[in-house]
Amino acid sequence: MMKIPTVMTADELIESAFRRATKVQIIGARSKIDKIKQMDMAKINSVSDKVETALRGYVKAFPSLDRMPPFYQEMIGLLVGTDQLKKSLGAVDWCADQVNRIARQYRTGIKMTKVISSMDELRAEMYGRTASLLRQIDKDLRFLNKARDQIKALPTIDPEARTIVIAGAPNVGKSQLVAAISTAKPKVATYPFTTKEITVGVLVVKRVRYQIIDTPGLLDRPLDERNQIERQAIIALRHLADLVVFLLDPTGSCGYPLDYQLSLLEQIKEQYPKSKLIVVENKADLLAGKGENPRVSALTGEGVEELVLEIGTILAASSERNVFSS
Ligand SMILES: Nc1nc2c(ncn2[C@@H]2O[C@H](COP(=O)(O)OP(=O)(O)OP(=O)(O)O)[C@@H](O)[C@H]2O)c(=O)[nH]1
Numbered sequence: 674m675m676k677i678p679t680v681m682t683a684d685e686l687i688e689s690a691f692r693r694a695t696k697v698q699i700i701g702a703r704s705k706i707d708k709i710k711q712m713d714m715a716k717i718n719s720v721s722d723k724v725e726t727a728l729r730g731y732v733k734a735f736p737s738l739d740r741m742p743p744f745y746q747e748m749i750g751l752l753v754g755t756d757q758l759k760k761s762l763g764a765v766d767w768c769a770d771q772v773n774r775i776a777r778q779y780r781t782g783i784k785m786t787k788v789i790s791s792m793d794e795l796r797a798e799m800y801g802r803t804a805s806l807l808r809q810i811d812k813d814l815r816f817l818n819k820a821r822d823q824i825k826a827l828p829t830i831d832p833e834a835r836t837i838v839i840a841g842a843p844n845v846g847k848s849q850l851v852a853a854i855s856t857a858k859p860k861v862a863t864y865p866f867t868t869k870e871i872t873v874g875v876l877v878v879k880r881v882r883y884q885i886i887d888t889p890g891l892l893d894r895p896l897d898e899r900n901q902i903e904r905q906a907i908i909a910l911r912h913l914a915d916l917v918v919f920l921l922d923p924t925g926s927c928g929y930p931l932d933y934q935l936s937l938l939e940q941i942k943e944q945y946p947k948s949k950l951i952v953v954e955n956k957a958d959l960l961a962g963k964g965e966n967p968r969v970s971a972l973t974g975e976g977v978e979e980l981v982l983e984i985g986t987i988l989a990a991s992s993e994r995n996v997f998s999s
């Protein structure tokens with residue numbers, strides 16, 4: 674969703690900066706000693722420029738969390754870790770300052786000396802110190818590169834579109850339903866915890882475009898016991914839902930008895946009392962008679978069209994928007 678460049682490791686940066694410096698050329702030196710002096714200074718500039726530009730570029734490329742919509746703030750906090758992110762960005766910034774500082778120091782040193790061998794020695798020393806500074810922040814650079822991949826993989830949420838969040842216990846057919854009614858193609862499988870992250874699809878009802886979100890299955894347990902996968906569903910419920918469709922599997926073939934699912938439903942209703950919520954029973958193809966709530970079969974398509982129309986009606990009637998609110 675955001676454009677962040679690949680973050681190089683310390684060794685990659687060192688290699689690339691030193692390689693670039695070998696290409697430095699000096700034209701029009703007045704003497705041999707002048708040429709060497711200029712050459713060593715230019716190499717130092719080249720190395721420090723390259724390193725500083727790369728490091729400052731990383732710091733700038735990472736989105737500033739405070740200015741992000743709360744959904745992204747929480748997702749990055751959950752998946753990446755806000756404290757470590759801030760620490761690592763701080764370390765990278767610090768390193769850029771240090772490289773700049775020692776480059777200045779060694780340029781002055783070279784300027785002052787008249788001995789050819791000390792010029793080369795000073796330049797080599799500057800290289801060594803730069804490399805060791807970079808190695809000091811190698812852990813941070815690697816962390817940032819991983820963070821970059823995680824941030825890039827976050828779903829793109831349209832802040833303008835009304836949003837439906839499909840929630841429920843594991844294996845009840847949430848992904849099957851989202852696949853049946855929207856452009857999303859989440860994985861559907863016979864076992865629980867198939868969905869490990871949020872998937873976004875688009876659903877058009879009466880020419881209005883809605884966003885629909887498939888979430889990982891939730892267990893009936895308190896928030897502080899929820900794992901990282903479940904917490905993504907909670908974050909979607911908290912920040913994105915204009916309408917929650919709570920899906921039940923009354924057959925229990927999902928592996929969780931109906932009572933268990935109803936207890937989870939009560940918890941969700943209590944925690945998000947402001948969200949509009951409808952309860953839908955899935956797997957109608959396996960059920961006889963009528964249920965307490967509207968029934969669908971995400972598998973055969975039975976009742977699905979009615980559900981979609983109902984969703985459209987509810988969302989069209991509500992003027993309030995929830996997207997990106999906290
Ligand atoms: N018979 C029947 N099976 C269904 C129906 N909907 C889903 N299933 C099956 O139920 C199983 C679970 O479906 P998923 O869509 O992966 O369930 P989920 O709720 O997304 O599961 P998690 O992502 O693990 O939480 C799959 O084997 C589906 O084919 C339905 O209406 N009828």
Ligand SMILES: [Mg+2]
Binds near residue numbers: 847849861867868889
């Ligand atoms: Mg799923």
